[in-house]
Amino acid sequence: MRFTVFGGVSAQVRGRVTEFGPTRLGALLGVLLVDAGQAISADDLVDRVLGDAPPPRARAMVQTWLTRLRQTLPGLVEREGTGYVVRVDPLEIDLHLFRHLVRTGRTAEALPLAGDELLSTLDTPWARGRRAAFADELLEARLDHVDARLRQDEHAALVPELRALAAVRPLDERIAAQLIEALHGSGRTSEAAGHFEVIRARLQDELGAEPSRPLVTLHRRLQSASAPRQLPAPPKPFTGRALELAELDQAPNGVVVITGTGGVGKTSLAVHWAHRAAERFPDGQLYVNLHGFGPSGAAVSPGDALLRFLSALDVPRTEVPHDLAGQSALLRDALADKRVLMVLDNATDTDQIEPLLPRTPNTHVVITSRTALKPAHAHALPLGLLPPDDARELLAARIGHDRAQAEPDAVDTVVRRCARLPLALAVAGARAATQPEFPLAALADELADLDAFADDDDVTADLRSVFSHSCKALSAEALRLFRLLGLMPGSDISLAGAASLAGRGLRETEALLEELARANLIDEPEPGRFTCHDLLRDYAAELALPTERDEALHRLLDHLALTSVEAGVAFTPTRHRPATPEPADGVVITPISTQEEALAWLTAEHPTLMSAMPHGTPAQTWLMGWSLADVLDRQAHYRDLLTSQQLAVAALEQLDDADGLGRTLINLGRGLGRAGRQAEAEVALRRAFEVYEGNPAGQAGVLLNTAMLCPDDRIAEAMEHTRRGLALFEECGDEYGQANALTGLAWGHGKLGEFALALEYGERVMPMWQAMGHVLGQGETWDNLGTAYLGLGEPAKAVEAFTRSAEHFRIGGDRSLEATAYEELGDAHAAAGDAELAREAWQTSVRLHAEAGLPAERVLAKLQTEGQ
Known part of the structure; x- marks a missing residue:
């Protein structure tokens, strides 16, 4: 037997289902089932079924219904004393089964049972009271289930x-x-x-x-959690430097410059102290490796460093000026009332760091450099070689204290021949640690041919011999990979990138990278990405053989270009995939299938791709530029968007690829438009239109992008470009292009106040987007329909349309459009007279604008006006 009291009352006996519907018989059965196992008096049954104003002879009516119920379901209802009771296993009733599942921690199974209201067909005071009480019970169960799901991430x-x-x-x-x-x-x-x-x-x-x-x-x-925490992991092991740590502890807030020769441990000291002092700076810790002494082109510009810091501080991207002085002033404003630690690692000169110095009272800056930088009012902290005892302790921590104590003379020899430089000790110690069966004295003897290092006051030691000593212990394949890693165009590399560089499989390359890490020749600062000290990298590049350099670099650039195409297509599936060359032998192309994977890959490889583009073949360069265009635009990296498309256009001018050139000129026009260079953007788009002569779809795409460049006072011009584009898309049967153009026309008519036409175009294009499963297209169309409904005086329909629009933009991952949709939803609620819902929607819009890096002054003004 099975019984339901959620929704209409029903009974299932021996496979036969009886639906009682809104009958008195069903109401009576529902009342008894809700309190199954408890006797209910006849008077209570009258009150529960007939309410507080029962008709004459109500008890007789209930008695009649009881008789019919007992005939319909024999043996179910029994008399007990002066009342009546249902004799059934409570777990056969959906309400009691729900409660049992909740009590036993199976809330996920319970919730679907309560999909309808309790006793929904019975409207008496008792029934309404039970429904209200159960609504609270159901809410608690739902919230318990939410807690469980939160714990499951x-x-x-x-x-x-x-x-x-x-x-x-x-x-x-x-x-x-x-x-x-x-x-x-x-x-x-x-x-x-x-x-x-x-x-x-x-x-x-x-x-x-x-x-x-x-x-x-x-x-x-x-x-x-929202305060920036950008420090890299603390160095392990870290020993010594007690005097320098004390000096850092005692330095007042301001600027401290740690200087010293390469490999002396400047970064380790700065990062170790920063972690130790982090609690002094509760508003966050900012860190950037400026790569001032890395390979050519890898140094981080002051502008790029400022953008990273401003982004970490949640400064909206559109509030960031284009000029360096304005960006520097904005950083000062963002840090004015915050207690923040800033670490500027590997700085090359004063010009690189001066724009980054906020000089606010509570901001403390630690700089590391091989150059004796002298920013105004800075405290200098020169870092010499490790004291002998500290150097011995660092080596012991690397090789094991028991082993060090067993051969103290050998420890002294290694320390002396490594000149007490932490980098040399780390590399030599890693070499010793990988061969625990060798006497340390034998390994020390291998260092006997090292040149004498200079004294503490003039540290100009050549570390090549120490590095050479460790390289001799590598397998031939690991040494080959180490040599090739010196060719990396960026500051780090992925496993797939390293495999392509070496021309080897992923598993083999992973094993080789592990061997290099054990030798302390490379680091893995985050899972799957590898880097090495710039001195080691320079040394590796010197070792690279001329016969292998060009082919290895070509393979790496092939990996970056061809994988970036996979990421670009997954990030924006509606883009037409460009033709790609066959990869060179040994190139690994990372498979990317989802937008999330694409965004993660493009974000991680963005700096490397920008560094790689100038070194690629024309085909490699333009494909990297094509792949970066959309993600750089969406993430508001407008400077890199413009640079990448300029490089891509220059590359395509060496190729016979009119379609690729047309696409890239469109992207260049977009980049110039984002930079406020309207006239140059229009020139680029006119050239794209000429390149696409004889290609109606290509020219139509140029016209739609030209329309998007038009400011609000040129809407009519934008509409004319869009109509021309629509005609060309219709001519070549491009349905996606037609849908884009129709959406643009719906938007334009709404902007011009021609709401009936906006509604007409929106209703025409919606089925096209739905047939394509295009989420953002549907979102834009719902937005246009909302504008039309609002303009036509139908705010309730506008509320529904903007709600759907916001949800589609959320699913599609476009936060800026979602922010605008919530603003318009607030407008619709206000037009409908619901000030509270309008306020809530506008507040949501403000938060989304901030998250997308967009100004929200217009929405804030609406909130202020509404609050008056």
Whole structure:
């Protein structure tokens, strides 16, 4: 037997289902089932089934229904004393099964049972009271299940559900805490912090109360989590430098410059101290390796370093000026009231660091350099060789203290012949650690041919002999890979990149990289990415054989170019895949299938691709530029967008590829437009139109991009470009292009106030986007429909359209469009007369604008006006 009381009452007996519907018989059965096993008096049955104003002879009516019920379901209802009771296993009733599953921790199984309201067909005071009580019970179960899913890291999937719950119960602090946790866990910490401010304001305005302690504790955790934590891992082992650490501890907030020869341990000292002092700087720690002494082209420019810092401090990208002085001033503003530690590692000269120095009272800057830099009011901390005892301890930590104590003379010999330089000791120690069966004295003897190092006051030691000593212990293949790693165009390399460089398989290359890491010749600062000290890299490049250099570099550039195409296609699936050459033998192409994988790969390889483009063949260079165009535009890296497309255009001018040149000129036009160089952007697009002569689809794409460059006072011109583009797309049967053009026309008519036409074009294009499964296209069309409905005086339809638009943009990952949709949703709610929902939508829009790096002054003005 099975019984339901959620929704309509029904009974399933021996496979036969009886649906009672909104009948009195069904109401009576439902009342008995809800309290199964408990006797209910006849008077109570009358009240529960007929309400507080029962008709005459109500008891007789209930008795009649009881008789019919007992005939319909024999043996189910029994008389007990003066009342009636249902005799059935409670787990056969969906309500009681729900409660059992919740009690036993199986809430995920319980929740689907309560999909409909309890006794939904019975409308009496008793039934309404039971429904209200169960609604609270159900909510608790749902929230318990949310807690379980949060523990399983389902943060992103929970955000829409929790947003809906928070809208219904805006003062519920448990729901607010869960939503804040879900937003933070899905990488939207600034939005999570914003929601805390929203609920705190509501509690104060409506209840005169402050948030509870758990909510305040969560907020503090978010504040800590949102502070930048950019320091690399602390060096292990780290020994000695007690005097220098004390000097760093005692230095007042300002600028400290640690100087010393290469390999003396400047970075290790700075990073070790920074971790030790981190609690003094609760608002965050900023770090950048400026690569001032790395390979040509790898040095980080002051502008790039500033952008990294401003991004880490959540400064909206569109607020960042194009000029260096403006960026430097903005960093000062961002740090004005913060206690932050900044580490500028591997600086080359004062010009590189001066724009990065905020010189705010609570910001402390530690700089490392081989050059004696002298920024104004800086404290100099020259770093000499390790004291003998510290050098011996560092070597012992590398090879094991028991082994060091067993051969103290050999330890002294190694320390002396490594000139007490930490880098040399680390490399030599790693060599000894890999051969524990060898006497340390024998390894020390191998260093006997080292040149004498200079004294502490003039450290100009040549480390090549120490490196050579360790390289001799490598296998032939590991030594070959080490030589080739000196050719890396960027500062680090992936496993697949290293495999392509070597022309070997992934497993073999991974084993070789492990061998190099054991020898302390390379580091793995993050999983799957490898780098090495610039002195080791320079040495490796010197070893590279002329016969292998060109082919190895070509393989690496092939890997970058061809994998970047896979990433570019996955990141923007609607782009036409460019023709690609066959990869050279030994090239590994990383498979990329999802947008998330594409974004992760392009973000990780962005600096390497920018460094690699000038060294590629024309085909390699333009393919890397094509692949970077969309992600750099979406992430607002407009300077690199422009540079990459300029390089790609120059490469394509050496190739016979009109389609590729046309595409890249469009991207160049976009980059010039983003940089505010409107006239140059129009020149690039006119040239693209000429290149595409005889190619209607290509020319149509140019026209749509030209339309997008038009400012708001040239909407009519933009519409004319779009109509011409639509005609060309129709001529060549390009449905995706047609949908883009129709969407542009719907938008344009909405901007011009021609709402009926905007509605017509939106309704025409929606089925096309839906047939293609194009999420962002549907989002844009819902947005255009919302504008049309609002303009036509139908705010309820506009609310629905903007809600759908925002959801599609969220799924499609376009935060800036989602932000705009929420702003428009607020406008629609305001037009519908719902000020509270309007305020909530605008607040969401402000948070999303900030997260996307967009100004939100217009939305903030609406909030301010609404609050007056």
